[in-house]
Amino acid sequence: MQVETDPREVGLCPDRLERIDTWMRGYVESGRLAGLSVSVLRGGRIAFFRAHGHADLARDKPFAADTITRIYSMTKPLTSLAVLMLYEEGRFQLDDPVARFLPEFAQMRVMTGGNRAKIETEPALRPITIRDLLTHTSGLTYGFMEATLVDALYRQNEIDFQTSTLSLGELVARLAQQPLLTQPGAEWNYSVATDVLGHFVAVVSGQDFADFMRTRILRPLGMDDTDFFVPEDKQARFAANYVFDRAGKLRIYDDSVDSRFLTPPPLASGGGGLVSTAADYLRFCRMLLNLGELDGVRLLGRKTVELMLMNHLPGDLAAMGQPRFAESSYAGIGFGLGVSVMLDPARAQILGTPGEASWGGVASTSFWVDPDEDMAVVLMTQLIPSSALPLRRELRVLTYAAIES
Template sequence: MQVLADPKDLGLCPERLERVDGWMRGLVAEGRLAGLSVSVMRRGQLAFARAHGLADMKRGTPFGLDTVTRIYSMTKPLTSVAVMQLYEEGRFQLDDPVARFLPEFSDLRVATGGNRAKLETEPARRPITIRDLLTHTAGLTYGFMEATLVDALYRQQGADYLRVDSTLAEVTRTVAGLPLLAQPGTAWNYSVATDVLGRLVEVISGQDFADHLRARVIRPLGMHDTDFHVRPENQGRFAACYVYDRERRLTQYDDAVETVFARQPAIASGGGGLVSTAADYLRFCRFILNGGALDGVRLLGRKTVDLMTTNHLRGDLAAMGTPRFAETSYDGIGFGLGFSVMLDPARAQILGSPGEVAWGGLASTAFWIDPTEEMAVVLLTQLIPSSALPIRKQLRVMTYAALLD
């Protein structure tokens, strides 16, 4: 973690930032979170970095700034960076059909109705493009949504459960064999699209996806504690994960030691498989704020980052049908190539800046990057689901309220 700067030198109010510390202490004292950390960066310098509570209630391990956590869907932006690196090399265009590289995505059908006994479908009106995958407008879904017949098929076929007896290629073929939820490009649906992108990276690069992401993104950015599993030397810093029981008390969901994250997974999930730390993810945020470079290492061109952080939807998420789940609100928020994009803070009913990019993870982790304010915030905790507490909105208000200039 970087050395802390004086917040006043960065245009931030120290007293207002202290509100964040009190808020963190309260969440732990009231038993709403086992532990958490918050890091606030502005103008490339760390203005605030605190951790409170426990990473592991069973063993009494404190939650620290170096605690390793499951970041789940905060993996997606890193996968998107790997995809866009290949784009910059001329390997594909964003409007290329996915079937050019993954032939199993040819001749797709779209669900139109029916029931469990007989699902009605129609042919897809156009192919899924790589841009559709990056923007979650491909018509794919997640089985955990449990809202449609297509979701049920995903669960039945194990299409979004990256089983130890499968390969990424096999899971991708299973997904491609199921009906789409909507015609490509017509609706925004959070989905396994980024896992399909991981397979796309494998096919285009000729390299295992996990190896490719480590070599091209994670290691060049100096994200030393970030990987698809917890390395043995980091095991003592890994947090347990929690859920609420019926009385809203914290109960363990996944142990810090006896966990699947203690070993290399058979399949590296580009949509949600990474573990990371606050310091590592701040490096990723700095990389985006710097327009694709960090500490003299350039991984993406400035214009590519501009494209990724621009809204690619026809309006906000709310205008793209009726989203059933997102790690953000729907009104006033668009989506770029791997991130949500703030369009209108008034419509979103939250403090922020147009052009701010963000996302979160299943275990209530979150980040946002604001180029206008030259600011980035990383929140790490381990509570499933991310909708259990409104901590992201609360933290967003307090951090933006600390701005002085």
């Protein structure tokens, strides 16, 4: 990926952007990251791109713009895009009960107490809507949270969209048999909701979810290296994924040569199944900043993108639940249709702009788009979990500090 403009031409200070390069080198040279890349787009042009370190330490692969990484939950905004494309076709309304399309969700119950031997439940007060799924207010959860009895049930019943050998429809049906963590609409809880939306896309469109993503979104956007697995001819560009050992040293979490991402999965996870590159994901960001269009291809109308990037909660995340994950802070941050939305940088205690949308993945990848500043930033790396290092907050400060006009 080539820098397309002098940063000064888009109101960015070159010297301050160089601080990002110093920051990147520091993480690599200290051994805290194997490698990473940062892309900064402003005014429709790439004003900064750097890659440092290795995509695979053992095999001496350099990290580059076309390094293929596991983006995990950065899949969610793309799945949400698929849902909104069908919404624009008049297939449903956002306040429709999802059970209209997925009848297994028709009689949901909600946990009220109990213990592992017997969980007490009550009927859901209202149906789960499609908007609930898009905003993570459905009452669903994740098994890996390991914080509640419902989380434990997910683990016990193998509700895992990353590793399951069931089909997408079979696993969603099993999920619907579990109680909800909260009443629909009552709290914000990060969850498998976007995986349910992947199955919803398949049912509404009549097309396999992975095929829909490829034919309706990824290929039209020119995201040619983004998919639910890495084909053989691209595997030399696939990064290894790392974790810290007890001594604070990097060790392999998922190797690049025997990863499950090297073969087509039994099910395509709309919540975390994609691999991608910095160059590809920046194209998705460009489309959002262009209000639904890129290089003559329109995926969404302007008003739908604006709706996607609005806060759909009654307040911020802090008012809607307890922090249980690391992809965002809670105070001053709202949530739109598949992305977090900055409401108040002062409350969030970070540089930013009201209306800026973002999300990240568990391997420390991240992106944000800032319509007011006409700017997008993509961070690619491979370190689990995303809470291991404060990469996102540090990069936000470095990037926004470079704005001059």
